Amino acid sequence: MSKEEMSLIYITDELAQKTAKLLHSFALRRPSEGVVYWFGIESGNKAVITTLVVPDADTESGAVRTSVEANARAISVIIGTPLVYVGQAHSHPSAYVRHSHVDDECTFAQFEGVISIVVPWFGKNGLNINECGVYRHIGGSFQRVKNVEEHLVILPAFADLRQCTAMEE
Ligand SMILES: [Zn+2]
Numbered sequence: 001m002s003k004e005e006m007s008l009i010y011i012t013d014e015l016a017q018k019t020a021k022l023l024h025s026f027a028l029r030r031p032s033e034g035v036v037y038w039f040g041i042e043s044g045n046k047a048v049i050t051t052l053v054v055p056d057a058d059t060e061s062g063a064v065r066t067s068v069e070a071n072a073r074a075i076s077v078i079i080g081t082p083l084v085y086v087g088q089a090h091s092h093p094s095a096y097v098r099h100s101h102v103d104d105e106c107t108f109a110q111f112e113g114v115i116s117i118v119v120p121w122f123g124k125n126g127l128n129i130n131e132c133g134v135y136r137h138i139g140g141s142f143q144r145v146k147n148v149e150e151h152l153v154i155l156p157a158f159a160d161l162r163q164c165t166a167m168e169e
Contacts, residue, residue: 006113006136007042008150009086011049014157016127022054023091023123032059034123035066035090037074037108038115039083047086053077055108063102064090071108087115087136091122097133104142112137115152129154 011019019036026034035057040049055074058065066074075085088108097118099107107116118133125131129152135142136151145151 005045006138006151007045007047007086009040009047009049009115009152010155011038011040011152012155012157015049015052016129016154019052019089019117020119020123020125020127022052023089023119026057026059026064026091027122027124030062031093031122032062033064033091033093034059035064035088035108037088038086039078040086041082042084042086047084049086051078051083065106066108085109085114087117089117089119089127089132091119093122095120095131097131098144099133099135099142107142110137110142112139116142117152 019038022036023034026032035055037053037055038049039051039053040047053074055066056070058067078084090103097120099116099118103116103118114137116135116137117127118135119127120131129148134145134148134152136145
């Protein structure tokens with residue numbers, strides 16, 4: 001698959017920040033990386049993330065591992081829906097957002113076009129796309145992408161354009 005045929009992935013700012021919040025929830029009891037799977041609707045060469053799934057990951061070591069069973073349960077959420085697996089986000093403890101060897105080898109569901117986002121600081125500061133490592137599975141392995149906007153676009157989730165707010169009523 002060439003880059004031109006790969007889906008451009010869209011996510012709302014609300015789900016992007018919810019992703020960071022869920023990642024940070026892994027680190028509340030003790031420092032730990034976390035993982036969130038992204039599912040959505042893919043059509044033409046666009047994919048829109050609609051659904052976040054947190055697998056029952058093993059974080060004993062401070063890094064994330066997911067068993068075959070945990071991943072099967074994560075996938076079961078989308079059975080009977082038009083949703084497909086689009087990729088995942090995982091957290092790192094510091095500002096360092098390059099894929100580790102383990103990330104390259106062990107990340108769940110490796111096929112052409114899937115996206116992998118590395119969120120710094122255990123997700124504590126939200127998902128600021130310019131601080132994240134953005135990877136896609138291209139030609140058989142994860143490659144860090146430089147032109148992030150050609151791969152991932154963050155959309156507004158809602159807008160309230162009322163000039164008088166309910167508070168002022
Ligand atoms: Zn990692």
